[in-house]
Amino acid sequence: MSDENRRTATERIKHFLLQVIDLTALGFLEPVVRLIYGEEPRVQIRKIGRFVAVPILAFLCFVGIWAAWAPHHKTKAGEVPTPSVVSEAYTTILTFSEREDSKEEAYLLSEAERVPLLQQAEAQLLKARTTAQAADEAVAHAQEADTASKKQLTERISEQLKTHKSTYKQERKTRENALKTELGTLSSNESIARVAAFREWKSKQTRLQKSMKEDLARIRAQVNPKVQTALAQQTSCAEEVQYLSSYCDILSKSNKESKLAAIDAEILALQNSMKQADTKNRYKQADKILVLHERRKKVEASSYAKASTLPMQIIRSIACVFAGFLIGTVIAVPIGVCCGLSSTFMAAVTPFIALFKPVSPIVWLPILLIIVGGFIPDPETHWLIQWLWDAPLIGELKINPAFLASALTVAMCSLWATMVNAALGVASVDEDHLNVAKVLRLGFCARLFKIILPSSLPLIFAGMRISLGVGWMVLIAAELLASSEGIGKFVWDQFNNGASDSFAKMFVVVFVVGFVGLILDRIMIIFQRLVSFEGSVAAI
Amino acid sequence: MLSSLLRHTAIICASATFCLPLHTAETEQLELEKSELKFGFIKLTDCAPLVIAKEKGFFSDEGLSVEVVAQSNWKILLDNVISGELDGAHMLSGQPIAATIGIGTKAHIVTAYTMDLNGNAITVSNSVWSRMQEADESLDTETPPHPISAQSLRPVVDEYLENGEKLQMGMVFPVSTHNYELRYWLASSGIHPGMYSASDVGGRTSAEVELSVTPPPMMPATLEAGNIQGYCVGEPWNQKAVSTSIGVPVVTNYDIWKNNPEKIFGVSAAWAEENPQTHLAVVKALIRAGQWLDATDTQGTLINRSEAARILSGSNYVGADFDIIKNSMTGFFYFQKTDKRAMPEFNVFFDHFCTYPWYSDGVWFLTQMRRWGQITEAKPASWYAETAQKVYRPDVYREAAKLLLAEGFITEEDIPWDTDGYKAPTKEFIDGILYDGHDPLGYLSKHTIGHKE
Secondary structure, X not given: OHHHHHHHHHHHHHHHHHHHHHHOOOHHHHHHHHHHOOOOHHHHHHHHHXXXXXXXXXXXXXXXHHHHHXXXXXXXXXXXXXXXXXXXXXXXXXXXXXXXXXXXXXXXXXXXXXXXXHHHHHHHHHHHHHHHXXXXXXXXXXXXXXXXXXXXXXXXXXXXXXXXXXXXXXXXXXXXXXXXXXXXXXXXXXXXXXXXXXXXXXXXXXXHHHHXXXXXXXXXXXXXXXXXXXXXXXXXXXXXXXXXXXXXXXXXXXXXXXXXXXXXHHHHHHHHHHHHOOHHHHHHHHHHHHHHHHHHHHHHHOOOOOOOOHHHHHHHHHHHHHHHHHHHHHHHHHHXXXXXXXXXXXXXXXXXXXXXXXXXXXXXXXXXXXXXXXXXXXXXXXXXXXXXHHOOOHHHHOOOHHHHHHHHHHHHHHHHXXXXXXHHHHHOXXXXXXXXXXXXXXXXXXXXXXXXXHHHHHHHHHHHHHHHHHHHHHXXXXXXXXXXXXXXXXXXXXHHHOOOOHHHHHHHHHHHHHHHHHHHHHHHHHHHHHHOOOOOOOOO | XXXXXXXXXXXXXXXXXXXXXXXXXXXXXXXXXXXXXXXXXXXXXXXXXXXXXXXXXXXXXXXXXXXXXXXXXXXXXHHHHHHOOOOEEEEEOHHHHHHHHOOOOOOOEEEEEEOOEEOEEEEEEHHHHHHHHHXXXXXXXXXXXXXXXXXXXXXXXXXXXXXXXXXXXXXXXXXXXXXXXXXXXXXXXXXXXXXXXXXXXXXXXXXXXXXXXXOHHHHHHHHHOOOOOEEEEEOOHHHHHXXXXXXXXXXXXXXXXXXXXXXXXXXXXXXXXXXXXXXXXXXXXXXXXXXXXXXXXXXXXXXXXXXXXXXXXXXXXXOOOHHHHHHHHOOEEEEEOOEEEEOOOOEEOOOOOOOOOOHHHHHHHHHHHHHOOOOOOOOOHHHHHHHHHHHEOHHHHHHHHHHHHHHOOOOHHHOXXXXXXXXXXXXXXXXXXXXXXXXXXXXXXXXXXXXXX
């Protein structure tokens, strides 16, 4: 009896797991679950091989090819980064963001918490300073060795070039003079031939010089990996020193508590001296105290002016894409439904869809930036922006006109798929269902909400899924153009930085964008499955 | 003998007491209207005063909490200052003047602080450089004589013209110092860089060399892509060309006009009106930043520049590699990999009364705007002076300096207290023409190319 019970319980769990897998379209996990329950092990293993092992193998192959090929493609910005360099860049990005977080945290800590941290940080700083010094020396050494070896390589060539230049100059002069005297005795055709030969000789000599110069330039441009690693080491050491010293500074004096304490002390001192002051000074001091109270309030509300970090930018981008997606959906669904209901309306809307659908985000963005700027001439004092800044949760995002313009660009580019699908969904509602509605004499509203919308939801959601995907792609470009804080701006800043690790950081973004896009798509798939009857929508 | 000894001791004592407050000085915080500020900058080493004032705590000494945000180009930066998205920004000297008189976007922008002198260079592509070397053999060495005049570029320009093309060069903004410097350099050797007019806002009328706008950090990539054959830009984008071997800097703006004003710190007039105390506090912090950047030891070596270069190389600031930024920031300039020259004054942030907002600087930019036709009609000399006075705010600067003097951060001789706002007339241009800010029309008439009145 209990055995039976247990079996049905495990069966139920299995059924539940399979349902979740089906809902989230993570089909590759299905054979794993079935295997655990011992269902046809051979079949399941084969399936695991196909749906789990093969993709992993393919990805490994891709990484392998990438790692092998990358160092061979040289660009002016350095070699194409290998997977290991990219993962290093990822660590650098994370370190930067962690450091900013810890500084932000330190700004708000109480004295009891700060003191031990400060001791620890000061000890670290001392250590970091010595390693930084060693790194500086290593760089100097590496650079010296590099210059010496390059000098050895170039010395011979530049000597050759020098002698060639001087002999060429002399010889050219003598040849030219000889030619000039000789030409007097020759016929015109012959003279032309002689001059042509002379010119040929001259260009051959300059070509020779050019190739020597190119050799020199090539040697000098060679990047020495030893210098490169030494420099990278030096940078990471120096950055640590910089971080630790500003961290110590925040812990010791530039934090909220210390600032408040300083102001309080000043107020107290003024209050004390006020007792002895004469009337004239009293006014001054009372005024000063009021100013200090004012300042105290400001410090109380202040926070650490944090530099933007990638995690923050990712969150802002996701918020932006959802904002745009919501605006787009709110516009697209009603219009799409109307299109599906009335072919006359559809005829009226079709030219707009056809005309605006292909317009690129690059065109919408500057237009929308100007339009939004027209509505919000002074963001600092505009009610909408103020309201958005004070709102809970989204207040953190510091929504500004650039954010709004990016969101609207996402909306403009992504709403078409939802609109077209909504129209299609509504238009293809089963005749039988509509006939039943007629028989039941349902009013327009009841028909719309009981029959038409529910049966067209799967298609509407399919459209929304496409829209969100398009929106995510568009957003990165929009942020890049609008300099709206987000992933797009991160890429653009890296491109502009042109530092030796910028290239690798951009590669990191490829994976971040891809991963976030994948998650967004999965979320939409789940919604789509929840509203569809058959639950059989393609997962990819 | 005794008296001289006494005098010496007196001087030493005086200087000792005078120096003492320098180390124990503390800022007196003002009654700020606004304490959380957002400033914009472009990824160039001359944004240093802003970044240093933040990172070395000069802003926070004034009770300011400042965010410094990179902007993608000068146009967006200006628009953000006008719209109030930014409280202030690192700007081209020509920008507030142009905005105030309505070239491009019209808005009243003012400045009370000049960020730096010099700091730009003109770079040409490798192929143009080798053709310049072919035409002028004296350039064909590893250390050619400087300054190189645009005369050596003439044969290349002609070659392009013969093929029915025009040499293309990049600059960063229509009213940028770079545009005027590039034009000055070309025109001083008789190469026509083109005129602006009401109908030609691209400035290409009768040009022999065509100039176009590219944002500074994009310059090396644009040169490499072959869209332009040369550019005039600030650092580190010339050193970047050297280190990646895509081009050769031929002349710095120090040689075109010795100690020319480069960037200013600009805010909108409305902002300055609303936040006078905050403005003062910002200028105070910036003056200290400039002083820190130009601090030298007894041998005259710049002591803080290496640290500054390290701070600037952070990816949220300029972001280029440390050793590229360091190249020009520490008093040297690489013209080629083999040609490193000492240029202690390539970047000036404090000396020569650099930070003072000079009317004569404003007038010079106005003369250039007129010379190249951006100002479409002739104006009287009084207009030049009035316009400069609208934009430059030495009153704010002086008040800030007074406060710093009282607090003991600067000394009496750091600030030109009793100037009328005009620098002494100078001939230190590449073509040796005398510039006197009091006589803009006389100056205009001395040039051969461009409007003469």
